[in-house]
């Protein structure tokens with residue numbers, strides 16, 4: 001049985017263009033309530049990957065209204081224009 005981290009790494013390796021947390025949850029058939037756990041797992045991936053020569057990149061969440069870029073992977077509300085429609089962060093595994 002593979003760990004959640006291994007399953008996420010395998011999935012990201014199959015998707016060059018990257019995936020959002022929602023897409024990862026959908027593809028791995030996880031409970032949507034596991035969002036926090038998935039994010040925490042993704043944040044721990046870089047350590048596991050160094051040995052394999054892989055790098056985890058995050059395309060940050062972006063406000064759909066003004067384009068504000070967040071630095072953290074999870075965003076719910078734009079600090080600039082108060083917009084709540086936020087484009088999700090995308091995670092990409094690069095060699």
Ligand SMILES: [Zn+2]
Nearest residue numbers: 063066078081
């Ligand atoms: Zn905004």
